[in-house]
Amino acid sequence: MIKFPYGISDFQRIRTDDYLYVDRTAYIPTLEDADRQLIFLRPRRFGKSLLLSMLANYYDVQTAGEFATLFGDLAIGQQPTAEHNQYLILRWDFSKVSAQGDSEQIKRNLFAHVNVAIQGFQVRYQQYLTTTSQIYADNAIASFESLCNAVQNSGHSLYLLIDEYDNFANEVLMQDVSDAQRYRELLEGEGILKTLFKIIKASASEGKISRVFITGVSPVVLSDMTSGYNVATSIYLEPRFNELCGLTQEELTPLVGQVLNECGQNIAEQASVLETLRQFYNGYRFCHRAERPLVYNPTLCFYFLRHYQRECEAPRKILDGNLAMDAGRIRYIAALPNGHGIIDQIVDDERPVMLQELESQFGVEKLREVQQDSRYMLSLLYFFGVLTIRDIGELGKLVLGVPNLVIRGLYVERLKRHALPRPQDDQLAESLAEKFYQTADLQPLVDFMESKYFAVFSNRDYCWSNELTVKTAFLTLLFNDTWYIMDSETALQRRYSDLVMIIRPSMRHYATLKDFIFEFKYLKLDDLKLTGEQLREKSVVELEAMPQVQKALQDALAQLQQYRPVLAGKYQQPERLRCLAVVALGFERVV
Template sequence: MKFSYGISDFYLLRTENYFYVDRTSHISLIEKAGLQLLFLRPRRFGKSLLLSMLENYYDVAKADEFESLFGDLAIGQNPTPKHNQYLIMKWDFSVVEPQDDVIDMRKSLHDHLNNSIQEFAAHYQNLLQYQIKIDPQNAISSFESALIAIKQTPYRLYLLIDEYDNFANEVLMGRGEISPSRYKALLSTEGSLKAIFKTVKSASSGRGLERVFITGVSPVLMSDITSAYNVAENIYLRPVFNDLCGFRESEIRSVLTQIVEECELSPENGQDALTLMQEFYDGYCFSERINDFIFNPTLVLYFLKHFQQECEFPRMMLDDNLAIDRGKLSYISGLPNGEPIISQALNEAPPLNLKRLANRFGVDEMLNAAKGNTFIISLLYYLGILSFNGKTALGKLRFKIPNLVARQLYVEQLFELFLPRETERSEAQLLAEDFYQTGDLQALCDFMEQRYFRVFDNRDYSSANELTIKTAFLTVLFDDVFYIMDSELPLERRYADLTMIIRPEQRKYPIYDFFFEFKYLNLSDVGLSGEKAREKSIDELKALTPVKQKLAESKKQLLDYQSRLESKYGDSLRLQLISVVAVGFERVVWEIVSKS
């Protein structure tokens, strides 16, 4: 079994016998959905492979290979009359380099379109009687020449456009040196993106173009070109397309069983692998009307390939080559409401919710300083770092971070925000690693008092609470190599503050599992000024009545949760229960909790 990690060529997958999860049953649904469709998914979610599947299914030049490519797949057993009935043209805007100068950007765009049209002409040279004329300065003219050639054949054109919003993503949230004004200029000038999509719309009115399928990450660009191209139907939220890109648990389970047998491992290894993949890769839902979660396919293939080759799990659950662009989360955290929303998403208290998802926002809204929750939460959803999670009692859409891979991005963003110096972050990580082995939190608490809490100012005191402290410790303690970390873990309808459960394959190392409960006291609650609080010893702080009450309350909760946690994970836990009480942003008191 060969895993198609990093491969988005359907023809190669099928002819070279790579592992392929059959999604061809959706082809008939796509046909019925409309003639010009927009389908959005986060990056690295298999959109390019989807387009390649459509290309091979509809390409008239591959009619002789239909049986070998599709015969044993769902659509091969029940093909639609449209198979192998189109001329296919592909545009991939991800290869168009967004330049700083609008003239250079326009040239890059037109060069790509011209190259695509030339490739089209070469591929169908035996079917085209009219010679397509390429205008090096104007790809719109070249495209119209191609339409003339197409009209003289018995076939019609199927246009596939990949990463249509690449310009908006790169210019507005990625490469900061590119002026957003250049992007706006590219939309408004002659021969611009808007003009190109206007031509696509015109081509569908009896000029040879019959179908268009567009993929992207967000609806940002679509809003900006609406006046030129208002015919695309959005299908990305429809329940029937929720798993069009992505893997189901049952599909992964069967493959893991085969790998376990090949590696001569125990069935428990297969279950451990599935548990890891659920925590790190599962949790995506792309329809507000269902609660059907799917796995990120690229990350799953990365795991499966490593597991098959090495007969052990990958140490890093997120391959560096697959890391989601953190620049986009950085862009969001820099917005006026960005940081609080990121913190709220991380803690899920309360869960993020909206009355409706924003499905139209353009460059002006991206550049506007005043951005509300709807804009930010919607954008986080489109980027794949939030996912639908059911509805509230009043029918609002509820959102959650889908998994630990996405959670890591939030944690890293806040970690760098609160500790901007690399030396401080390195020191914190070394202290955390020592804590994993000893269970002694004191050195880390000292660090929090002396370094971490210094980034908070007086404004933060008014909104400080247990979540503030928990978030601070979570960013320092987060480690996805050794732990499955969960904030607000549900335990029989109650929620634990923070759990750190050792990954199954890492139990060979001398580290502990941890279960935290966090409490917070204002300085006024203990009748101290910041200076007086700093002067007191740990024992003196613990002797204060409000602190003793919080520690007692925390101990009761931890012991109550302990049995629930052990019943969930079995007797393999090396569990340390830890109570943490913060006194303002000045001092941190902690203790290990055990049964009397």
């Protein structure tokens, strides 16, 4: 059976304990040629730490005797570079540095982490060090300089690997966007982090450090420490490294086939499982070349496949808890001025978000612009992994979009919390939606929407509202990735204003669940020549009888008649399919 390395980023353990390893060693020569000091950014849970662990084991003098075991059957094992097993490896992981407390406390936390790493280094390489280095409890930068001198004096070379370089500084920045003082103290002037990277730069220029590889999520911290460390090459948008982290379709397909075989299931199930994985976990592109393949989130794929392996069915919860922090990133953007407007724009599929270039200067001086300028907010969401490069549009503009349904669910949840901040309203909405999934009776949910949901919209929302806005409202209330796939653009070749809810393959055994397709129409109050108060006084029967409503309903039904055969033919259960024409009259009433 495949042993999926879910949550494991220790390359040596993966290789010696027979866990699955998706080979990325073929990139080693390309990384060596790229430069001697590299910065590589990717979203959380994309395998950055495993990449660093692989590099550490490849270049470490201590693992030379294990080279055949660790790398012999991998791509690099056939043609290793001259630098393999030639370095002493120093690793820092800034995700372990607490961002709690004032700047002095954070400084102590950072110094403690650096000193602990140096102490471990001294123990590991004591036979290679002919001179000793000093540990300064109150000055880890001095400890680091002492270590660099000891390595150089011993005739060896140092490879510095830094994981999540931006983690604790980003946490400081985002804990309170209105107070950036702690962040300034960490980075500006002679801030501790900036000073540390100045020493790295100087040590590299003096030959005390031979190579540096840095990973992180965003360039927020990078721009503030650039003057202290302006010698590294950023490779995170280079097309040749698009698939350096993540899984490709070609890599995932045989894994699915093997898991199905282990479960004794027909290989015919493979297409269905792959489609579920594609809908929920695929969709990421990390370069400007549209021809480069989309990649999957590896952590979520391994979560899914490991569960399938044990239970021989897909997990009920399609999203595991590892993306909780990604929800926090969306929450951060939503808290900014116009943040909710940006999220509304992102979930509007008809008008894709476009940028000429991703913004990369996110320093504290740009903080106000991040809060006001959509270009900065959208770029930040890209680096967080909750937007991706979907295509290249006119004049080379980047077309950004939500990568998959897991991420769309995070946006929808944020919109729902904004519209229904009271837990009791949220719970009632969930109960009404659950009843709708089984009865197809939309009226109770419509009554709730009219009384609760529409109340949060301002006059500005009225000015910009249309059927897409109404669709988003229904999407927010009905989204459920436990039972449904709420995306079938390819299946229907539909217009974007439709909402399609297809029961997940693994949930189709629940006989009471229905498949749904909606067609939305929107009528402005001005066109109806009625006020909101007048509409609220009318009964549902009176609303249905209005000529404008009748015409809109008939137009919607005509379109649904075209869509129905496509879905009925695809899923072979026409008796479960319900088609609904929905007409919104402003943000007052729904028929």
